[in-house]
Amino acid sequence: MEQELMKKYARLIVKTGVNVQKDQTLIIVSPIECAPFARAMAEVAYQTGARDVVISWRDELFAKLRYQMGPDEIFDEFPAWQKDMFVNLTRQGAGVISIAASDPELLKDVDPDRVARAMKASTSALKEYRERMMAHRNTWCVVSMPTKAWAAKVFPQLDEEAALEKLWQAIYQAVRVNEADPVAAWQQHQAKLQAAMDFMNGHTFRYLKYKNGLGTDLTIELPKEHLWLGGSERTPGGVDFFANMPTEEIFTLPLKSGINGTVYSSKPLNYHGNLIDRFCLTFEAGRVVSFSAEQGYEVLKNLLETDEGASFIGEVALVPFDSPISNSGILFYNTLFDENASCHLAFGKAYPICIKGGEGLSPEELAERGVNDSLVHEDFMVGTADLSITGITADGTEVPVFRQGNFAF
Amino acid sequence: MEQELMKKYARLIVKTGVNVQKDQTLIIVSPIECAPFARAMAEVAYQTGARDVVISWRDELFAKLRYQMGPDEIFDEFPAWQKDMFVNLTRQGAGVISIAASDPELLKDVDPDRVARAMKASTSALKEYRERMMAHRNTWCVVSMPTKAWAAKVFPQLDEEAALEKLWQAIYQAVRVNEADPVAAWQQHQAKLQAAMDFMNGHTFRYLKYKNGLGTDLTIELPKEHLWLGGSERTPGGVDFFANMPTEEIFTLPLKSGINGTVYSSKPLNYHGNLIDRFCLTFEAGRVVSFSAEQGYEVLKNLLETDEGASFIGEVALVPFDSPISNSGILFYNTLFDENASCHLAFGKAYPICIKGGEGLSPEELAERGVNDSLVHEDFMVGTADLSITGITADGTEVPVFRQGNFAF
Numbered sequence: 001m002e003q004e005l006m007k008k009y010a011r012l013i014v015k016t017g018v019n020v021q022k023d024q025t026l027i028i029v030s031p032i033e034c035a036p037f038a039r040a041m042a043e044v045a046y047q048t049g050a051r052d053v054v055i056s057w058r059d060e061l062f063a064k065l066r067y068q069m070g071p072d073e074i075f076d077e078f079p080a081w082q083k084d085m086f087v088n089l090t091r092q093g094a095g096v097i098s099i100a101a102s103d104p105e106l107l108k109d110v111d112p113d114r115v116a117r118a119m120k121a122s123t124s125a126l127k128e129y130r131e132r133m134m135a136h137r138n139t140w141c142v143v144s145m146p147t148k149a150w151a152a153k154v155f156p157q158l159d160e161e162a163a164l165e166k167l168w169q170a171i172y173q174a175v176r177v178n179e180a181d182p183v184a185a186w187q188q189h190q191a192k193l194q195a196a197m198d199f200m201n202g203h204t205f206r207y208l209k210y211k212n213g214l215g216t217d218l219t220i221e222l223p224k225e226h227l228w229l230g231g232s233e234r235t236p237g238g239v240d241f242f243a244n245m246p247t248e249e250i251f252t253l254p255l256k257s258g259i260n261g262t263v264y265s266s267k268p269l270n271y272h273g274n275l276i277d278r279f280c281l282t283f284e285a286g287r288v289v290s291f292s293a294e295q296g297y298e299v300l301k302n303l304l305e306t307d308e309g310a311s312f313i314g315e316v317a318l319v320p321f322d323s324p325i326s327n328s329g330i331l332f333y334n335t336l337f338d339e340n341a342s343c344h345l346a347f348g349k350a351y352p353i354c355i356k357g358g359e360g361l362s363p364e365e366l367a368e369r370g371v372n373d374s375l376v377h378e379d380f381m382v383g384t385a386d387l388s389i390t391g392i393t394a395d396g397t398e399v400p401v402f403r404q405g406n407f408a409f
Numbered sequence: 410m411e412q413e414l415m416k417k418y419a420r421l422i423v424k425t426g427v428n429v430q431k432d433q434t435l436i437i438v439s440p441i442e443c444a445p446f447a448r449a450m451a452e453v454a455y456q457t458g459a460r461d462v463v464i465s466w467r468d469e470l471f472a473k474l475r476y477q478m479g480p481d482e483i484f485d486e487f488p489a490w491q492k493d494m495f496v497n498l499t500r501q502g503a504g505v506i507s508i509a510a511s512d513p514e515l516l517k518d519v520d521p522d523r524v525a526r527a528m529k530a531s532t533s534a535l536k537e538y539r540e541r542m543m544a545h546r547n548t549w550c551v552v553s554m555p556t557k558a559w560a561a562k563v564f565p566q567l568d569e570e571a572a573l574e575k576l577w578q579a580i581y582q583a584v585r586v587n588e589a590d591p592v593a594a595w596q597q598h599q600a601k602l603q604a605a606m607d608f609m610n611g612h613t614f615r616y617l618k619y620k621n622g623l624g625t626d627l628t629i630e631l632p633k634e635h636l637w638l639g640g641s642e643r644t645p646g647g648v649d650f651f652a653n654m655p656t657e658e659i660f661t662l663p664l665k666s667g668i669n670g671t672v673y674s675s676k677p678l679n680y681h682g683n684l685i686d687r688f689c690l691t692f693e694a695g696r697v698v699s700f701s702a703e704q705g706y707e708v709l710k711n712l713l714e715t716d717e718g719a720s721f722i723g724e725v726a727l728v729p730f731d732s733p734i735s736n737s738g739i740l741f742y743n744t745l746f747d748e749n750a751s752c753h754l755a756f757g758k759a760y761p762i763c764i765k766g767g768e769g770l771s772p773e774e775l776a777e778r779g780v781n782d783s784l785v786h787e788d789f790m791v792g793t794a795d796l797s798i799t800g801i802t803a804d805g806t807e808v809p810v811f812r813q814g815n816f817a818f
Contacts, residue, residue: 032441032444032466035441035468035470035471038471039468039470039471039474042471042474042475043474043478046478046479047478051480051483052475052479052480052483053471053475053479054488055468055471057441057466057468059441059444059448059464059466061444061448062444062447062448062451062462062464065448065451065455066451066455066461066462069452069455069456070455070461070462071460071461074460074461079463079494080493080497081490081491081493081494081497082490084489084490084493085488085490088489088490
């Protein structure tokens, strides 16, 4: 039975998630602990007519050892051969599945400066690759499966086996694999997301005002011709895919210079194995001008200092408080799940596709339109049960968007 | 205790085996199942001052799935990024540890033509890398550790845990990790190998005549200025290393056109996951002119047909029948161990270092000297308890080299 569900999940990801096409190459980025699942996806891909599957293995325990024991200079480098793999294969049209299953506590004893530098080197080397993904020129899908260390963090009261089993069930629930026909369930889900996008795109709000009992009081200006997107994406060639599984959000971008006020985090942020928790950010003209954090202050500081764009916002996303992952009550310590339990914002790079015709604009033109750019794109959660969001149109009309944590329409 | 021995083993490999130098990069080619051992070696390398460690992960179950399900054309290709990794890092002086721990039965249901083509693509792409290794321009060390599938093949009567434990013990015995001071034990071992090399090099034999009860009756002509080597090697920069752990052999090369007669295999040959067993080869003027095999005939045929040099011999190696691995009585189904239990020959490429000044000769000059070249280099076992080898010098003097399977001197 367990094997059956895993195969059903692998099938959903390869067919509906990354939507592998005949003769396409598929890259699977997989922790070594997830090998049986990576192989199950590879099998479906070959059955579906994929030309080839390349598995890029990750071992986070080795990565940690390297951070702790390696000489300082290596953390500013990224291996050319690894860059070539990702850039060349995606230039040739490869799709990418990434299994996000880190131990949330992995890097807590590691020098955050080393991690920040390594991340910067990696995002810098893989810029073209990331731009392709963000412009949806290639199909990609971020998914997850339980690993021992992660399951132990989510369910510390359970033994290893029970924690793994419970996390599998939570994931299957979140990605609708428990349903008789997961593919049909995803089609219905897509229709609901479409209704929310139609409401938001229909109003073309100029501002969104966020308020809640944590103390959040934030005004976000949206750029002209912004677009609310969500659910499945489509490549220029017309292939539909889901970039995340699960996904419950609809999202757009803010005007880079248009954010003012204060926002409080509502869930911890796991940034490359480091937790940042109970943090608060104050914005002026789009930039973070002050911040505090009860946990992970240095990590947050490093994140914000990655580059100029890292202290501006690149994404505004709406998720009802009453949604499957939120209702599970589980804190996953994994952005893929936690972002789909809560309204969120993202530090850093905005998706050019969130502005009309944005895919065709140069970096300079995007900047002129108020589209933020950065090496990072990192979500953080701001949604609460009492969150209120009010939309204000160009003529000053106020329209309830969220009331008591959920869509008001 | 188990952890302790593994760490002692890791230390021996990194220090005495590949002999990592300060600021050197170390590549570890490791099955994903061997992650704890790969990490243990990485830790020693960083402690020793290595600049960086790159782990190239292998998953043989995925490799098998790919062989079985991938489209036919992909098996003639080798990924450019993987070639670049090995070639560029070793050009920069990297050392390489390879963990050889395949399931001996892995590829038995796989089309041997696909395997042969993939091996040919790989050896062809990695030609420069392999030549560096064979000329000892870089340090390298092939080692092993038990994996579940391999242990089950070696000890089919034991359960999984017991088989793994028994194979660990057999390996520790073979590599002298059980001894109080493994490094000193390897120094003594090196001295013994040196005495055997001195005997063989002192006689400068022109021919070796092999005979045993299996039916072997083979004459091997050795080229002028051949050298018997064994034990530790030395890079041009003066770094000593052991290319194999264990190693019990001393070896040289034959004159390419100088082999005549018939030789019978004395152990199965595991060729990239396929067993070739109870085979017999007849040579004329160095070339295999006929052959038979009770198991794996097609695999042997593919191996011999890889290229022109694959049906000639590139190595002649002497191992006493009374040596530690031979005495263990274990058939490892793994060349690293089985070749060190038995006198052997190798199909394919000869080591240029086995001829005086060979490192400096061009491919054409090597060919003129009778040095075989090929994309493959594959050992097969011919030693038996009754093997007799007689050396014949240029003036016709006959000198006993082996009697009853052991050195006669």
